[in-house]
Amino acid sequence: MPARKSATASDSQPLIGVVALQGAAAEHVAAFRRAGARAVEVRVPADLDGVDAVALPGGESTTMSHLLRTSGLFDALSERLAGGMPAFGTCAGMILLAVDVLDGRPDQRCFGAIDISVRRNAFGRQVASFEAELTADGLDEPFKAVFIRAPWVERAGDSVEVLAEITPASNSSTDGVPSSVPVLCRSGPILVSSFHPELTADDRIHQLFLDMVGASMAR
Structure with missing residues (x-):
């Protein structure tokens, strides 16, 4: 369907x-297209037809959970994720992909x-x-990360690779602030971040996910 293709993208x-x-x-969508992929917005289950991977953006995780249910997307996505579809969750998206909130x-x-346990708004309010x-x-140079009412990872399972950590400030909302917390994690075809890479002009995190998608498609 023409609406599913960017102006320069090929079906490969x-x-x-x-x-x-x-x-x-x-x-x-813009970041994925700059990184060389095709990207479309998904609002209903039919929009998942032909999709190779999915991204869940930031927002308000409880509201997103409700909207996923009322749109019918929750069950449709659950089925695709259980089948091994790659997924990238940022901020609220990370919360939605986690095992425990x-x-x-x-x-x-x-x-x-x-297999992570996350704490909502752990770094503090807006x-x-x-x-x-x-x-x-996986990145040669530091990445400028934008944290907005961000969660952090309090537990990462044995199957989870921690790609980046940060030392929280003393004004974080959690008592007994740890010395460092994971904010970028990967496990199999799943990538999650506490921060918002889409709000910068640096597309390397999106490219990292696309590399994971390519490896998954090649299997």
Whole structure:
């Protein structure tokens, strides 16, 4: 369908579906296209047809969980993720892909696609948003990461590779602030970040995910 193709993309490039129920979906689409992939917005289950991988953007995780259910996307995505479809979750997207949300609402549902436990808004409220230079495995140079009401990872399972960590500031919302916390993790075909790589002009995190998608498609 023509709407599923960028102006310069070919059918040999992966097609990334960006869940567009809330958050910075358009920014993710633009970043994936700059990195050389095709990308489309996903709002209903039929939009997943032909998609090779999915991205879940930032936003408000409880609202996104509700919208995923009411749109019918939650079950459709669960089935695709269980079948091994690669996924990239940023901020709220990371929360939705996690196994455990330590301070989530009782009715909040997550996909359990990566064995991590996350804490919502762990770095503080909106006024505590910040940028930081991160050193990440797989990147030659530091990445300027944008943290907005961001979660962090409090537990990473044995199957999870921690690619980047950060030392939280003392104004974080969690008592007993740890010396460092994971903010970029990978497990199998799943990549998650506490921060918003789509809000920068640096597309290396998106390219890292596209490399994972390519490896998955080659199997």
